Amino acid sequence: MKSDLSHFVTVRGLKKTFGSNTVLNSISLSVEEGHTLALLGPSGCGKTTMLRCLAGLETADEGYIEIAGKVVFDSAKKINLMPEARQLGIVFQSYAVWPHMTVAENVGFPLKVRRMSRADQEKRVRVMLDVVGLGAWYDRPATQLSGGQQQRVALARALVHEPRLVLFDEALSNLDAQLREQMRMELSMLQDRLGFTAIYVTHDQSEAFGLADRIIILNKGHIDTEGAPREVFDRPQTPFVAQFLGLNVQEGEVLETAQAAPHGAPQDAAGWARVALPGGTAIWGKLGHDRPLKAGGKALICIRKEHVKVSAREAMAGRQAFPAVVRAASFQGLSEEYIIDLAGIELRAIQPSAGVRSGDAVAVDLAPEQCIVLARDA
Template identity: 55%
Template sequence: MEVRDLVVRYGTVVAVRGVSFTVGAGEHLTLLGPSGCGKTTTLRAIAGLERPTSGEIRIGGSAVFSSSPAVNIPAERRELSMVFQSYAIWPHMTVFENVAYGLRVRRLPEVEVTTRVREALDLVQLGDLGARSASKLSGGQQQRVALARAFVFSPSVLLFDEPLSNLDAKLRAEMRVELKELQRRLDVTSVYVTHDLEEALAISDRIVVMRDGAIEQVGTPGEIYDRPRNTFVADFVGSANLIRGRRRPDLERDGLVVIETPGGALVHGIAPDRRAGAEVL
């Protein structure tokens, strides 16, 4: 999947500013940032729930949105699936009926529907609850139903809009592990939105850090945490003690450098893309 030069405007407000990134087959990519950074708008544009102002979105090599030439494939024809923050479980249906809904809309044979739903419920550890009313489930069980419904028809890309934010801390930690394991077993390409750093570090193959509608850094969890590219990323991913200094040109080794600070030399400081003598934090 590829997003290229994506722009989303609401009148004079620019919510997404020229965002570009790719997601490899089977990769779990997380859009991470504070509220209002444009991550959910970007996700909704991929899903077809928001129409971008310009740019291009390609899934499986085919454009589902392009401003030039004009292409805008409806959401229901993009073969995507989305897990919402609210779960969006239908309370008047059983667990089985919730998960089967998308398959029945696609008019699959009922025998195949039954087989797929049972397999999906087994994967999320709800195999014995198919007949239970969805209104009688706990929050964690509702989340599992939403997950099963999302992947049961084998979408090309799975989208997640802060799916764990309504769970308590203990259950959220447990679901992170289950979600990562499920993604690995299904080997499905996925894009995940969260403002929770711990969550992003735990489940992601790569992370896109966003601010004010633009991308600040793209990298693996280790790269984002150990080598933040600027003060915003450093502050967002953890409590940072910022010390101003200048890069020493004479003591570099193994990609690490020495930073001269007012308090003395800071050995093995990390300063990606900074020339010798440049001021750094």
């Protein structure tokens, strides 16, 4: 196979099975140098197995992996380099900080394994600890570290031998919410400073969208969707992705289609469709893909919870507003979450408090441009 010089990481036709279970089904992907790819998906979708195959911790049954122009795995040619020969760093979910070592000894271990001189080890470790903000902890016992500091040690250890590719396996999932947010920003700045290429495996959507410039969503061992974060977030292409991202997804029947935007909504090249839900409510939405829809066919209306606007019924004045009833309301600090009954259809909404409670009659406004229509079998 010819090398693609425009890609820093190239994977072609990767397949991995465990018994009768196909975990990776002919996966192909690529990452450009200095960029971050996030592998996102529910538990069991294959994302961690994908990362382990890249690292050489698992051996794929079939396929090809190239990193920085070097073939590290090729089932056809029986090439399978050991992890230490792949010149990458790995940050795992568990920090794996050795308690019997100092902070410096933890970080310097990869250099010791590579038989670097003691003086060079010390110099490199001090530089890396300064980079992650732990320079003052050089000689401290690892047992004195907080969770966030241990994560920084694991990151410094993964970067100290200057790998050009760093793999992150649920690396922030053991931190509390505030620390996760802080570490996301620090990781982004650190990558800009050091210029490494990264592949990030997570089930956390905020991490994936916040860190990556390319998203792949895996579903049962295959790539369901790939694209830029905003593109994937704003316009889900499949029912699986819409449901995974937490949108309201309701099935209905296509009443009509149109190229012109309804109700003064912004024009959209993809076109529009009007879908009748089982309770009789008819909703206009924009097409989420370029597959044609026909009147009488089945379709799905997908609406992000933040786009379901709830207000007192007497305030109903939206372009596409309907009477509804609040079934539950949950205070969440800066926002409230509502479960709304719209003519027998359940919708979830998240927004600043609308001042309504369970049992209240309300109006629900669904802007056509914020409703996505997908073919039922997409």
